[in-house]
Amino acid sequence: MATAVAVRQEGPLRRWWRVLRVSFWLGWQIETNWTDPLLFFIYSLAKPLGGVLILVFMYFVVARGGQGPMLGFFVVGTALWPFVLRGMMGIAWGLISDREHWKTLRYIYTSPIPYRGYLIGRALAQATSAVAPAVITLIFGRYVLGVPLHLATVNVQYAAVAMITGIAGIVALGLVVVSAAMLISGEAWRMPEGVGAGLYLVSGAIFPVTTLPGPLQTLSQVFPLTWWLEAMRRGLLGPQSVRSFAWAGDAQVLAYEVVVTAVWIIVATFIFGIAERRARQLGILDQESAY
């Protein structure tokens, strides 16, 4: 009785915060407690370090040794990409694993919590697990590869604003992906990976978008990730960074990132609402595909 009264008295913001906090904790447990901390640490590092070293060797076989600004481009892109993989794909995986693997979706969905907040909490937990690999990849880039990541030249405020906005953009993209995952079952588990592969190609993750053909260059500007990665490179590497948008100043890039992210948040909220309603109408919200 007392609990019911407390829940009724709780404002929407406080409820959202509570749901975010608890689902973050749940997501973190699911993400990390499958093994001991050491193996989890190695697992977290192996993918991004493997990724950056592939690019480094590709660079060295072409450049035959020596250092250049492209190394910095590779290091920052590879260090940050796990946030996309884990944040954006993680939100979709949260839904798919609850639906198919743990079979808890119907219980979570029918509990008196904002489901969107629950999914965002799960995504943020996954994104948090990308922090350690990102930091270590950057340290590896700085001290092993000699990438000019100097504390004196890093624009901390600029990079911090770009990072926070970037995470918001990743969550917005994740909400769109999860909306699609709600409406498909058979190949739902592959779809987030496919979207990730597409974004890896067009958002300037490992090469400047100027290398892409014209139409793909235009398309790349639609996604917040492109502006986020560009802003992060400018914030971390300073004027020496290879630029995808040489025509834009630093402030302009940040402004574009904020605007594009805001648009995606609005679009994602709208799409999620439609997908959720549609899935309920069709009765497929908790449909299992036995993948």
Place this chain on the structure above:
Amino acid sequence: MTTASIPRVRGLRRVLRAALGRAYPRIIGQNRERSWLFYDTVLPLLGTIAFVYVYKALGAPDRFIGYVIMGGATTAFWMNVMWNMAAQFYWDKQGGNLELYMVVPCGITPILLGMSLGGFVATVLRAVAIVLIGSLMFHVRFDISNLGVFLLVFGVAVVALYGLGVTFASLFLLWGREAWHMAELFMEPVFLASGFYFPVRALGFWAAMGTSLIPLTLALDAMRQLLFGAAHPALLPVWWEVAGLVFLAVLFIVLARFMLARMEYLARREGRLSLRF
């Protein structure tokens, strides 16, 4: 009555029949839901194209684009081995099939063979699609200097690779949730160690020799020598690499049989066969 009508096949015939029986639903299932054609051909191509653009951004010669396309095609085989063979028992645990496999009279080796055969069809299609679409998109020509040796390298490498897959499957038999993450763990580091996107010699001779324990390292290097000739910085002469692959094939087949029996025993003893999470 029913027992009498069941043909009592033994030995190799039983292995073949069981393997074909397990391959059948996989091939038929794929034909029933054709969306895999999109997911298995177009999506892996996106990652491959991204690496092509890395070389383009670096101003590399066209040969390197050929390297990436070949590497992209090879990822299909590695992913098939890791996700559809090594981790297969994990999926089967989730689906409740593993216990059924354990009680059938043919043993689990033919089941794994059937899985690989079923998956191999889709994997070859995926690899061919990556090579065809990739070479058409980026105007890369592959001139195989000796088709017979090329096919020999490919064939022996596939046997060695699937032997490695069965060895891994036995390890995965013991794992619960770790299986998924361990399969993930063997992606980028293996792409790096085997030189999927660059000549493996770039790792240094001895490092590359060390990573040659993964059959794809020698296979990719040999196939690149046959495709790009003297322009490719070879690790070893082609015939040495063929010999190495034959050795690995025998090694992994023997190891797979031993490991499978050992891990099955351990999994039974520790009660992990039906442990889902």
